[in-house]
Amino acid sequence: MKMSIKTKILSFIPIMIIVVLVISGLSYIFAKNEIEEEIESRLARQAGETAGDMETLLAEHQRIGEALAEVAGQKGTTFNEEDYQSLQERLIGMNDATFGIGVWFEPYAYDEDTEFFGPYSFRDGEEIAYTDEYANADYNYPSQEWYTAGVEAQGATWTAPYYDEALDTVLVTTGTPFYTEEGTLLGAVSSDMNAEAILALAQNIEVGKNGWAFLMDENGTLLAHRDAETIEDDPVLQEISGEFEDSGTERVAYADGDAVVSYTTLAQNGWKLGLVLPESEVYAGVNALLRNVVLIAVVLIILTTVAMYVLASKITKPIRALNEEVKHVAEGDLSRQLTVTSKDETGELTTSFNLMVTNLQNLIASVRESVHTSSDAVSQLSAISEETMASSEQISRAIQDVAEGTTNAAAAAEESSNKTTVLSEKLSALTVISDSLHQQSEKVDETNQKGSEKTSVLQVKAEQTDEMIGHVEEVVQDLSEQMTEVASVVGTIAAISEKTNLLALNASIEAAQAGEHGRGFAVVAEEVRKLAEQTAEATRDIRDSMKDIQTKTIAVTGEMANARKLSIEQFEITEETVASFGEIAKSNTTMSKLVSDMTSHIKDIEVNKEKVVSAIAEIAVVMEESAAASEEVSASATEQLTALEMVTTSAEDLQVSSEKLVQQIEQFKS
Known part of the structure; x- marks a missing residue:
């Protein structure tokens, strides 16, 4: 099959189109991967920073309870009710996040005639109030979760958030046991924290434009969510909560679209803080990039095609004219001459043709x-x-x-x-x-x-x-x-x-x-x-x-x-x-x-x-x-x-x- 020079030149257009498409596709893929990694890294960094703030808040509150437990272990029954009340007021004043704190002795451990002894102080508006209404058989503090968990762990433990009817407040409590110098259990210290303070940190996190944050306890119960009224109605997070590790990134499918979840675990209580960002927002920049890449590729293909067509025509036109003259010379007509119209290789070829005819x-x-x-x-x-x-x-x-x-x-x-x-x-x-x-x-x-x-x-x-x-x-x-x-x-x-x-x-x-x-x-x-x-x-x-x-x-x-x-x-x-x-x-x-x-x-x-x-x-x-x-x-x-x-x-x-x-x-x- 005979192909003209113009056809050969134009045959490179499909190759150029393929090259442009491949380069555009690779650029899009690389950019997409970079954007995904950047967003996931940013989410993980934001989750880590917020979790760090929460851990600082929890650690400061936990140290209040541990400090009181250390004093109670040393002083024991030598401190009377007023001494403990005074100490509790000072400790509560040291940390704004601490709502209340109490010292709870084992039954008959403080006094053989007193079964329950538990002085408790708490915030009442701008003041710090004191009460002993929890030191009775009705409340039976030795059976409470914060008490039993701390005794079993022989160290500070955290409860899940709960509603206290007497105080009309959602609390989260740490339980810290204290012992005599001989190692005998004397009781446990409870330090209550207003859960709304830490939940507000999670609810107020801004995740992109349309994202949100959630807080989940170690049992998979949602504590904070974008919609506080339907906090229990997120079946997607409820379903995948068992798959969460200490930290990582997951992709979940919601009815209104998929989302990227980046989460981390709080060291003190095992709660998980997660940031959710819809994939539509994740890939907004990627989609814009794709549109730009496609537009640039189409423009490049059109410009390349037009340029190669014009170039092929410019190259082949003088060659066709020279070919016609060569045919006349081949038939024996040595009187033919061409006019040189360019200074490129085609012009040199025309000059050489004229010189050849003269020499012949x-x-x-x-x-x-x-x-x-x-x-x-x-x-x-x-x-x-x-x-x-x-x-x-x-x-x-x-x-x-x-x-x-x-x-x-x-x-x-x-x-x-x-x-x-x-x-x-x-x-x-x-x-x-x-x-x-x-x-x-x-x-x-x-x-x-x-x-x-x-x-x-x-x-x-x-x-x-x-x-x-x-x-x-x-x-x-x-x-x-x-x-x-x-x-x-x-x-x-x-x-x-x-x-x-x-x-x-x-x-x-x-x-x-x-x-x-x-x-x-x-x-x-x-x-x-x-x-x-x-x-x-x-x-x-x-x-x-x-x-x-x-x-x-x-x-x-x-x-x-x-x-x-x-x-x-x-x-x-x-x-x-x-x-x-x-x-x-x-x-x-x-x-x-x-x-x-x-x-x-x-x-x-x-x-x-x-x-x-x-x-x-x-x-x-x-x-x-x-x-x-x-x-x-x-x-x-x-x-x-x-x-x-x-x-x-x-x-x-x-x-x-x-x-x-x-x-x-x-x-x-x-």
Whole structure:
């Protein structure tokens, strides 16, 4: 499929559109992520700051109760009701958020005659009032949640907000137990805080334009909400409250749209403060950004398309005009010229086209003149070439005859030289073999001499071996006789040990009959009997060993006899070997003399052979040089003849080409 330059340029428009769309999409995605992270971070930061304010408020209130509990633990029953009232008034005045505070002793712990003792002070408008109406069985403060929770935790605990009918106020209470120095529980301190103060902090938080805050206790009960009248009617937060961790961000779905929830947990009582911001507000900036990105992308695409179309038209218009002129030139019209309208690459191309046409005009004129001149010269060259070719053929035939004769003579000389060379090589090989044979003869003589010396040594060693075998036979015979004597002695020892054993047995019997007087003798007799038995046992072992040694001695005697027989045979063979070496030495001496004579005659032939081979080689070289020179002259003549034929043919072809060139040049218009 053929594509114009304009089409190729415009084909980049879809690519540019895709690039713009991809860049716009990525920019939108990155910006969206950044905005989401920024809003979530801002919500988390705002929740953390508000939670910090609440924790400060709660911590200051909790310290009031802990301070009173510490004093109550130290003073205990030594403080009377007025002392506690005075202390409570001072502590309440130290913190504006503290509504009331009381000291509550365990039943009968303050006074064995008083079951309930609980002085309590609270704010009454601008004044601080005192009451003891809670110290009775009807209220039964030891059963209250703030009391039991503090005692169980052995530290400060917080209650959920509750409504106090007597005070007509929503309170949140901390319970802090106090103990004697021995660790016995005395009671608990209650410090009440007006819940409206902390709930107001949550309700007054401004979260964006349409967001709100909520406060939830550790059980998931909503304490503060954007709509105080329907605080219990937020099923979405009620449903996800069990999924909350200490802090984090969640997305929840409301009927009027999704929302982002950022929450954190208060350290003192586990309450969760959350900030809710509708996603419509979260993504308001993102949606505006999307509109701007889409608008910019559309504008860029339109501008890019128009710019590329205009550019393609501007580039291709002069190229099309130049293409038309080139077609006229291709048809032979060299009178065409273009006007240069630009200074870019297209203008340079137009200038080059005009220059090319001018150069072609000059070239055609020069060629036309040269063709006419060369046509006449070619005619003359063709005639001269035909005459020269006839003379060259005669010279070539004469030189070829001379070359054939010289080649035959050189071949005969070369054959003689080859045969002489073969003869020379065989004589040289014979000389080498003769020298080698002489050397081998000398080595055989030397080896024979060494063998004779070794056999003499072997003969002496054989005599020494025979003498040693005789000595060994005598030693073995003496050993056999001594073993017989030892066996006799061992038999005597065995008989003595048997008799000793019998005597020891008889002595034991006699000692037993002697009673108490023979007991010592009986012990000695028993030891003698044991020694006799050990001697008999050792004697038996010796007798067995002696039998084994006698058996092996007899075997050694037989082997020594065989060894002596082999030694005699070895000595006889050694004498025969010595005689054989003598015969070999005589034969080798005779052969060595014959080889020396043969080597001398071969060397004389070798000297004369070198002269013959050298003369024949010189003749062959001269003949080969003559043949080569003749062949070179013949080849040169043949090449010259061939070259002349080619010149003649080329001249004829050139004549034809010149005529055709004249016809073609006449087609161009100047």
